[in-house]
Amino acid sequence: MLEILELLQNNSRLTAKQIATMTGREEEEVRQVIERLEADKTIIKYFTLINWEKAGVEKVSALIEVKMSPQRDVGFDAVAERIYRFPEVKSVHLMSGAYDLAVFVEGATMKEVALFVATKLATIENVLSTATHFVLKTYKQDGFIFEDCETDKRLVITP
Amino acid sequence: MSTNKWKNYINPVVRDIPPSGIRRFFDLAAEMEGIISLGVGEPDFVTPWHIREACIYSLHKGSTTYTSNHGLLELREEIANYLSGQGVRYDPRKELLVTVGVSEALDLALRTVVSPGDEVIIPTPCYVSYIPCTTLAGGVPVTVATSMEDRFRLTADKLEAVITPKSKVLLLCFPNNPTGAVMDRESLLQIAEVVQKHDLLVISDEIYDRLTYTGEHTCFASLPGMWERTIVLNGFSKAYAMTGWRLGYAAAHEDFIAAMTKIHQYTMLCAPITAQVSALEALRNGKSAMESMVAHYNRRRRLVLQGFKEIGLPCFEPGGAFYAFPYIGDTGLTAAEFAENLLLEEKVAVIPGDVFGPGGEDCIRCSYASSVEDLTEAIKRMGRFIKTRGLDKVKRIYA
Numbered sequence: 001m002l003e004i005l006e007l008l009q010n011n012s013r014l015t016a017k018q019i020a021t022m023t024g025r026e027e028e029e030v031r032q033v034i035e036r037l038e039a040d041k042t043i044i045k046y047f048t049l050i051n052w053e054k055a056g057v058e059k060v061s062a063l064i065e066v067k068m069s070p071q072r073d074v075g076f077d078a079v080a081e082r083i084y085r086f087p088e089v090k091s092v093h094l095m096s097g098a099y100d101l102a103v104f105v106e107g108a109t110m111k112e113v114a115l116f117v118a119t120k121l122a123t124i125e126n127v128l129s130t131a132t133h134f135v136l137k138t139y140k141q142d143g144f145i146f147e148d149c150e151t152d153k154r155l156v157i158t159p
Numbered sequence: 160m161s162t163n164k165w166k167n168y169i170n171p172v173v174r175d176i177p178p179s180g181i182r183r184f185f186d187l188a189a190e191m192e193g194i195i196s197l198g199v200g201e202p203d204f205v206t207p208w209h210i211r212e213a214c215i216y217s218l219h220k221g222s223t224t225y226t227s228n229h230g231l232l233e234l235r236e237e238i239a240n241y242l243s244g245q246g247v248r249y250d251p252r253k254e255l256l257v258t259v260g261v262s263e264a265l266d267l268a269l270r271t272v273v274s275p276g277d278e279v280i281i282p283t284p285c286y287v288s289y290i291p292c293t294t295l296a297g298g299v300p301v302t303v304a305t306s307m308e309d310r311f312r313l314t315a316d317k318l319e320a321v322i323t324p325k326s327k328v329l330l331l332c333f334p335n336n337p338t339g340a341v342m343d344r345e346s347l348l349q350i351a352e353v354v355q356k357h358d359l360l361v362i363s364d365e366i367y368d369r370l371t372y373t374g375e376h377t378c379f380a381s382l383p384g385m386w387e388r389t390i391v392l393n394g395f396s397k398a399y400a401m402t403g404w405r406l407g408y409a410a411a412h413e414d415f416i417a418a419m420t421k422i423h424q425y426t427m428l429c430a431p432i433t434a435q436v437s438a439l440e441a442l443r444n445g446k447s448a449m450e451s452m453v454a455h456y457n458r459r460r461r462l463v464l465q466g467f468k469e470i471g472l473p474c475f476e477p478g479g480a481f482y483a484f485p486y487i488g489d490t491g492l493t494a495a496e497f498a499e500n501l502l503l504e505e506k507v508a509v510i511p512g513d514v515f516g517p518g519g520e521d522c523i524r525c526s527y528a529s530s531v532e533d534l535t536e537a538i539k540r541m542g543r544f545i546k547t548r549g550l551d552k553v554k555r556i557y558a
Contacts, residue, residue: 007458011531018531021465022458150205156508157185157198159287159336 004033005042012046051138051146059106061090062113064121065131066101076100079126088116099131110134176291180514184498188508195537197525198508200336202400202481204455204528206437207448210399213440214433222432228424229416230257230408231435237442238408245368246381247391253413256420257430257438261366261394261407266292267419268362268390268409269328273298277327282313283516284484286336286364290516299325304518307486310475311340311518315349322353328360331379334367337515337524338484339460339477344377351382361389366407369398369449372457373478380410387412390419397480398449399441404434456481459527459534466534470542481528484512488521490545498523505540 003023007014016034020027037043052059066083070076076094083103084092091104103121107113114132122130138146166174188194205211229235235251242249249255258264265288273279275297281289283302293300301321305311318329329350333342342350354361363379380389394407409419423429441449460477467474467485474485487497494511501507512519527534 003454014531018462018535021462022531024461152203154196154199154201154203155185156188156194156196157181157510158200159179159181 001033001037004030005037008034008043008046049142049144053138058108060108060110060113061104061106061135062117063133063135064101064103064105064117065099065133066103066121067099067128067130068101068124068126069128071126079124082124083121086116086120088113088120172294176294179287181287181510184508184510184514187499188502191502191506194502194506194508195529195533195540196508197527197529197534197537198510199526199528200482201402202397202452202528203530204400204452206400206404207441207445209444209448210401210437210440214437217433217436222436224432226257226429226432226435228420228429229255230430231432231439234435234439234442235408237439238410241442242378242391242393242410245376245378247378247386247410249410250413254410254416256409256416256423257435258394258407258409258423259427259430260396260405261364261392262288262405263423263427263430264392264394264407264409264419265289265362265364266296267422268392268411268415269293269296269298269330270422271415271418272328272360272362272390274327276325278323278325279328279330280318280321280326280359281330281516282317282332284311284335284337284512284519284522285330285516286332287515289330289332293330298328301326302517304516305338305340306518307475307484307522311335311338311484312342312346313350314346315353318350318353322357322359326357326359328362329354330362330364332364332366334371334376334477334479335482336367336480337482337510337512337519338522339480339482340475340484341371341373341376341478343374344382347377347379347382351379351385354388355384359388361385362392363389364392366392366394367397367480368393370453370456370481371479372453372460373476376479390415395438395441398453399438399445400452401434401437401441404431404437406430406434406438456527459529459531462531463525463527463534463538466538466542470538470545472541472545481526483525483527484519484522485525486522494520494523501541501544505544507537507540507544 004019007019016031017027020030068079071078080092083089088105088107089103090106093102095102105113117130117132234257235255238255239249239251269292273296277298278301279293279298280301282305290300303317303321305313361379368376380386380391390409390411392409396402463483472485474483477483490497494513498509498511510524512522512524
């Protein structure tokens with residue numbers, strides 16, 4: 001099962017047949033495993049990693065450090081939910097260290113992102129402070145290097 | 160002055176060695192664009208970053224000197240440690256020699272044990288250097304063709320059949336390039352018996368040892384009675400994707416290592432320190448990266464085998480290395496014709512099996528050290544090639 005997940009994480013377009021061949025299993029077995037993993041939400045979503053800059057789309061993203069005070073019974077979870085429900089928010093992680101939540105926000109312009117933080121995030125009850133860091137360039141994401149110069153340099157034929 | 164004159168100045172032994180069959184094919188393929196090559200005998204992975212990073216750090220620190228002829232002691236200790244995991248013990252001070260790739264180690268081993276006229280038994284198909292290196296060492300190469308029926312393993316019968324009073328060395332390479340064949344412990348024990356009976360030495364090139372997918376690799380020296388008469392050759396090129404670093408080693412009885420070191424110290428002095436430092440990092444911390452690459456090869460191996468099956472190309476299941484060696488005899492083409500026409504018509508490069516010696520005539524070597532996408536596309540094109548071509552369209556390039 002782990003091997004199937006690993007293969008799909010790397011390339012979600014692999015078919016059950018391909019995975020079955022590569023892992024030495026039966027196609028039907030792989031299909032059933034994948035269906036089960038999808039049903040129990042182990043596999044949450046198949047998506048595509050896109051270099052938007054290359055597609056000519058200007059997107060602004062920022063890491064927002066959020067400090068907040070935890071609430072009785074629910075800790076940070078309730079505030080985190082109020083934040084991650086916003087579609088502008090792309091990812092949210094509870095962190096150890098100097099701040100509590102690492103929130104990645106995406107918008108069309110810096111102003112839009114800044115306004116979102118000022119009006120939506122900073123104003124949430126229990127949010128003590130925010131610090132916004134704009135992303136200038138993405139080198140690597142989800143394990144993949146965006147502009148990888150390490151192409152196949154091997155000779156065409158070698159013994 | 161005519162160039163012919165100078166040909167007469169060339170040592171006849173060197174002059175008479177035929178150029179590698181792979182070379183002609185390389186020239187043809189190198190001119191073409193957009194080809195998918197299954198003709199590459201090296202990993203498609205770049206050396207893992209932690210190894211490269213360790214190399215950069217060593218350069219920053221100024222590690223740019225010669226090392227001892229034998230190689231860095233720390234490295235030899237790690238190699239000894241690695242080999243002990245295969246059930247063979249070597250004293251890192253006297254029984255190990257770090258070389259410039261297995262290629263140098265093979266040359267040293269042959270030159271050390273072969274006297275003029277000694278016969279070196281070479282199971283084929285084999286790596287392209289075995290036969291010429293034997294000749295250059297003054298030996299007489301005696302080939303034993305393995306066959307698909309035997310899953311390209313050397314059998315005791317076949318070995319016994321070529322033994323003469325002049326037989327001195329058996330040169331083994333399992334997992335094998337080009338066939339991908341592996342030999343299990345049982346089959347090797349039968350070979351060891353013949354070796355013992357006829358008092359042969361064994362040079363065992365085990366460069367693909369980590370790339371074994373069916374069962375466990377057996378180091379030839381680990382078999383009863385074989386340690387003393389075996390020179391084990393291994394290196395870093397395949398398991399750690401370090402081909403260009405040129406680093407290998409030989410492990411053997413101290414008498415062999417001492418003699419090999421004499422040649423090595425006068426011809427090579429030592430292997431490059433930069434590569435040695437990197438190899439040390441590979442052995443110490445490279446296990447997980449190596450295992451991940453091996454897992455990739457194994458998946459591709461299955462993918463390629465299934466692909467060949469679907470397009471109707473018979474292929475025995477290779478248990479090691481990263482080569483498949485399908486049989487193309489049913490197409491009515493020779494291996495060279497098949498490979499050339501496949502290249503010209505479908506832009507897929509494979510290597511005709513005959514360049515690896517007797518036994519490979521009706522096969523082609525396909526390296527699966529390529530991306531899943533490339534392998535899938537290459538097999539699709541091969542399928543189209545087999546299905547659509549008429550034999551009258553054969554364009555012979557080799558006269």
